[in-house]
Amino acid sequence: MSTANNRREQGWEWRELLWQDTITPEAAAEVLERIATAEELGAVVLEVRADHDGVRWLIATTSAAVGGLVGHVGALPVRVLTPRRTRAEMVSAGRVRLLRPVGTLNGERAQAITRTLFGGFTRLGRGEQVVLQLLLGPRLTPGELAAPAPPGWLELLVGAPASRRPGTSDLVHRKRGTTHGFAGLVRIGATAVTPGRVRQLIIDVFGALRVAETAGTRLRLTPANPREITQVSRPWKWPLRVSSHEAVSLLGWPVGAPPLPVLGSLHPRILPPPAHLVATERVIGVTAAPGTNTPVGIPVRDALTHLHVLGPTNSGKSTLLLSLIRADIHAGRGVLVLDPKGDLAVDVLAHIPEHRLDDVVIIDSSSTHPVGLNPLAASSRAPELVADSLLAAFRSVFASSFGVRSVDVFTAAFTTLGRIPGANLLWLTPLLTNKTFRHRALRNIDDPLGVGAFWESYEAKNERQLGQELETVFNKVRQLTMRPGLRAVLGQAHPRFDLADLFTRRRIVIVNLNKGLLGADSARLLGSLIMGQLWSLILERQRLPKPRRHTVTIYIDEVQDFLKGIPGDLTDALALSRSLGVAFTLAHQHLAQLSSDMRQAIDANTRSKVYFGLGSKDATELARTMTGLDAQDLMLLPKYHAYATLMQDGNATGWTTITTTPPAASISDPAQVAAHSQTLYGVSAVETDQAVIDLITPNGTRPEASTDEPIGRVPR
Known part of the structure; x- marks a missing residue:
């Protein structure tokens, strides 16, 4: 069923509640009081569905009024989203009524009812589901709620008022004289493998609600058609009259201090997805909010951000x-x-x-x-840019010991090697230490004001001076030459x-x-x-x-x-x-x-x-x-x-x-x-090492052997 059908059934517009925290009875009663005074909302459905995998809280009213309902509920720590799962039909159902329709319920016991109800939810097995549905109908003013009960059959028969249970009339007037309320209906439904288990699940939920009974009130459970829950059909006669304070006991909302059964501590909070997610093949996961499980990802056009x-x-x-x-x-x-x-x-x-x-x-x-x-092989880049890039890489690794002298030597060496076709980073050591190799490398470089000036100054220093200045340079260069793996990767000229x-x-x-x-x-x-x-x-x-x-x-x-x-x-x-x-x-x-x-x-x-x-x-x-x-x-x-x-x-x-x-x-x-x-x-690591050796000692001669041939690839 489509999402639109999920949210709109039998004329009802449904929304799902994702609780971010537990709530106090007073906060729940305040929201219900607002709903009770907002007659333009019409009938309102408050439903709880629990199964082995968790609990869902749903609300519904007409399409025209759903925005107003969401606005009132939004005062609570809850996120409201469009449901993505259908409401399954139950196997069996019951209807809750008061023996006396104006009898009062004990709203002070809402927290105890919640814990009892949620405790039962934790015992649900695979294939089992229960529903608690509260349908709020015509609104009642405080005066209507506090009005005396109409005469019962005994009073009509004997023609005199029957004796009331202690405090019943006073309690009705005291609790209901300051709050609005509703004519309402409570339904309970269940699904399970066996009829006996179905009956037990319904009785368990009903038993939790009976905690709200008072001295003058008794709840009764009568059979109902399960389709009444699915369709949320309105009754010919409303069996309950409850104040906003009393209705809190019938909600099934997370009323009470955490942790609550099923909910635990409510941390980490589960944040629902937005109403519309863009479909993409670049999926990073699925939404975790109950009833969603929707793939979520980053479209390639947005990946550029x-x-x-x-x-x-x-x-x-x-x-x-x-x-x-x-x-x-x-x-x-x-x-x-x-x-x-x-x-x-x-x-x-x-x-x-x-x-x-x-x-x-x-x-x-x-x-x-x-x-x-070979970072030096990018012929389309200026040697100076190559040097900047390599300098940034070396500086990032050796930042704590990368002084001014290191910058000077590496800049000149990288710029020089960047101008020699076929050079690679393993040339650094012979370039800095082997005078014959260096002369061959510099033979075709004409830059007297740039690297030429550096190498002229470099050549003028004696070995002791060079040794002192290059000590911090070589401890970085040795990272390239001492590790065979790095040599094999960075020593390939082409x-x-x-x-x-x-x-x-x-x-x-x-x-x-x-x-x-x-x-x-x-x-x-x-x-x-x-x-x-x-x-x-x-x-x-x-x-x-x-x-x-x-x-x-x-x-x-x-x-x-x-x-x-x-x-x-x-x-x-x-x-x-x-x-x-x-x-x-x-x-x-x-x-x-x-x-x-x-x-x-x-x-x-x-x-x-x-x-x-x-x-x-x-x-x-x-x-x-x-x-x-x-x-x-x-x-x-x-x-x-x-x-x-x-x-x-x-x-x-x-x-x-x-x-x-x-x-x-x-x-x-x-x-x-x-x-x-x-x-x-790939290229053989042995071949790469041999190529470097051959370069430093051409034709098997000693490193000091002289040759007039320049180093590097000879253009054809």
Whole structure:
């Protein structure tokens, strides 16, 4: 049944209530008093449905009056949403009536009734459901409620007033003389496997309501047609006359102090989705509000506003990221995944469709035939820009020891190598230490006012001076040369893969930066180098007309380790990426990992945000910016649950609770995909090392051997 049909049945317009907190009897009575004085609302239905999976609270009136009803109920801590599930028909039903229609109920016992009622809900089994329906009809003034009871059959028979139970008349006048009320009807329905169980469920609910009986009042349960509950049919005669105060006992609302059975503490709060969610293949999960279970995601056009994902290890971040990555891969987009642990990389490789197998490029320094990366090989970029990019990467990793001298030496070295065709980062050591190699490298560089002046000054220093000045430089360069994995990736002069293919050929680039295998500093360095080269390629998209800037998605986990590799201001970078067709998804574990500037840039430029369960400090800080939530909500989120506000069609959905969905079944073998990528794009690590050795010692000669041949690729 459609959502429209779910909310509109037999002329009733239905809404579902999602309680954000428990309520006091006084607050519930105040809302009912307002409804009692708003005769324009007409008849009002207040219904509770419970089954093994939970409890639903529903309200209904006519289409014309539903807005007014929602306005009155909205004074309580509740969210009102359109129901997405149909109201199931019960197997059996009963109707509740008072033996004397003007008898009074004890509204002071509402909390006890609620606990008894909810306690019964917790014992419902699979396939069992109960309904408590309160239909409020014609309004009654305080005077009408307090009027004496009409004579009963005994009084009419004997012609004299019958004796009343002690205090009944006084109680009626005292309790009802100041409040409005209703003529009403209570129905109870149930469904179960056996008729005996059905009867017991109805009796249990009725027993909870009987707690409201007083000395002069007795409730009675009579059989009813179950269709009366489904259709909410109006009776020929209203069997109840209740004040707004008394009606609280018949509501089934969460009246009382938490925790309540079924509800628990109400933390974390479950926030409903907006009325309309945009359908998209880029799904991050499903809505968690009762009766919804609607897929929710970020359309690709809105992905360009970027996504921030925050949550500790094992909270569900990787599941969410995998879902988006799968969608982008299946849609044929260019995708880059930067994974510092390796688990996400393996999961992605298990979801590669056959038609995209040739597009997969795995940069993994632990491979015997790794895919290479040469940030110096981007011939379209000015050497000075190459130097800026590389400098930003090195500075981000070695910030605590990156002084003025390091900046001077690295800038000159990077600029020089950027002007030599075929150079790579492993040339840094011989360039700085081997005079013969350096002379060959500089032979075709004519820049007397720039790097030429630096190298002239460099050559004039003796070995002792150079040793002192270069000590802090070499402890950084050794990160490249001491680790075979890094050498194998960064030592390839002419890699078989160009990072520009991510944009031009829509490659799927998986960067496995497993810190346990590569080392934390080396992983950060390689990741930062990739980010620096990536940023330069993003800037080159400015040359393309807008229609040709197809969306490329970038996923970065542990973002704090790698974003500093982007030179310049991060705020400007994220804002510019949006216009250049590049969508960033930035994930990490807690706020303290981010510098103040990085946090401000991410907060201002990621319009979609997903927060999983957080620690107390982050929860307290973020809850201040999240309407309707407090720190407990963020702290108590279970695994795979999150609060999300997403951009859809240019508008924010507002915060809603989601659950991530389990990944789809694997469709590819990660080992086979990796082997295929290695065959297409990998180069033997042994060959790479040998090429560097041959370069430093040409033709087997000693490093000091002289040659007049310049270093670098000779143009044909």
